[in-house]
Amino acid sequence: MNTRPIPTRTLGVVAYGANDLRITDIAVRDPAADEAVIKIAYGGVCGSDLHYWTHGAAGESVLREPMVLGHEVSGTVLVPAADGSGPRTGDPVTVHPATPGNDGRTHYPADRPNLSPAGTYLGSAARVPHCDGAFARLVTMPTRMLRLLPTNFDLRTAALIEPASVAWHAVSRAGDVRGKRALVIGAGPIGALIVAALRSAGAGEIIAVDLHQHALDVATKLGATRTLRADQADAIAEAQADVALESSGSHRGLASAIRGAARGGRIVMVGLLPSGxxxxxxxxxxxRELELVGSFRFNDEIDEVIAALGAGRLDIDAVITHEFDVEETLTAFETARDASTSSKVLLRF
Known part of the structure; x- marks a missing residue:
């Protein structure tokens, strides 16, 4: 049994409501036998984190109580699980934020737990009580959520593994892209990572589209062979892409994907559109007999991403544009909100 003392308090990033984000002292939850205490090194600011900050909600998930934000994190094990499961003290880890859940009445494919109706996700207000996230210096979490990283793996890069897994899953939904022309609508952090995943998967041509030149420059660094501004409607329509991946989360972006796809092509809808x-x-x-398919989060692709990064088959570091200490979280969020000058913004814990 582990007898190492566990700190009882730590610093965390907590959303209390719209425009009420606090960097404050929070409790460190006592670990169960199958839980470890993780010393968080880096956390990536996601669009959902920004929505909870600015609107007090992310889509249909509305804050009803204070919630620790964050689900894109990396760190090291401070206190391992008492039952001997999972990584050991000092091991570098990243986190799979999802816990699938079956409500007993909704049908979904058993091999696609990301579609389970009663699942939870770190830093999500979809259910009450909310599922606290991992933007804290110390976090207690089940070992089943931890993914061991190779020795000396860069923890800065490891903070990108969760969004890179979202991108990897999206590309898998596109099917075999080897040698094909791909159109990526929206080159924010997820779109840029989709570009990197397409490159890793062997796409022959990758056309990135965005409103902002900064985002297009990042996409180019990650493997885009050509870029277009979102207002170049004729050029987008002439793309004739075998696959189009929509990651802007807007109806205009989806319309561009439909117009830019070749006849018989496939469109993967990644960006979450507003309700209605x-x-x-x-x-x-x-x-045109287009195939429209959804892409939601990911399943075991996180293990494939870790393997690809370790083998040098996936290069994603260029998506990181800014880093801030956790005490500067408000500045970090302000920076992340400006898509004209930033891509992925990291917090240092």
Whole structure:
């Protein structure tokens, strides 16, 4: 049994409501036998974190109580699990933030637990009580959520593994992309990582589209062979892409993906659109026999991403544009909100 003393308090990033984000003292939860205490090194600011800060909600998930943010993290094991499961003291780890859950009545494929109806995700207000995230210097979490990293793996890069897994899953939903022309609508952090994943998967041509030149420059560094501004409607329509991946999360982006896809092509919808009906040219999707498929989070792709990074088959560091100490979280969030000058913003814990 582990007898190492566990700190009872730590510093965390907590959303209390719209425009009420606090860097404050929080409790370190006592670990169960199958839980470890992790010393967080880096955390990546996600769009959902920004929404909880600015709107007090991310889509349908509304803050009803204070919640620790963050699900893109890396760190080392401070106190291992008492039952002997999982990594040992000092081991470098990243985190799979999802816990699948079945409500007993909703049908979904057993091999796609990301679609389970009663699942939870770190830093999500989808359920009450909310599922606290991992933006804290010390975090207690089940060993089943931990992924051991190779020795001397860069923990800065490791903070990108979760969003890179989202991108990897999206590319897998596109099918075999080897030698094909791919169109990526939206070159923010997820879109840029999709570009990197497409490059790793052997795409022949990768066209990135965005409103901001800064995002297009990042996409180029990660493997885009050509870039277009989002207002170049004719050029986008002429792309004739075998696969189009929409990561802007806007109906205009989805419309561009439909127009830019070749007849018989596939469109992967990654960006989460607002609730309700969306005005997009579905007649084109019908007459061109386009395949529209959704892509939501990821499953075991996180293990494939770790392997690809370790083998040098995936290069994603260029998506990181800024780093801030946790005490500067508000500045970090302000920076991350400005897509014209930033891509992935990291917090140092």
């Amino acid at each position: 009906d969306q005005p997009v040219p579905m007649s084109l999707a019908i007459t």
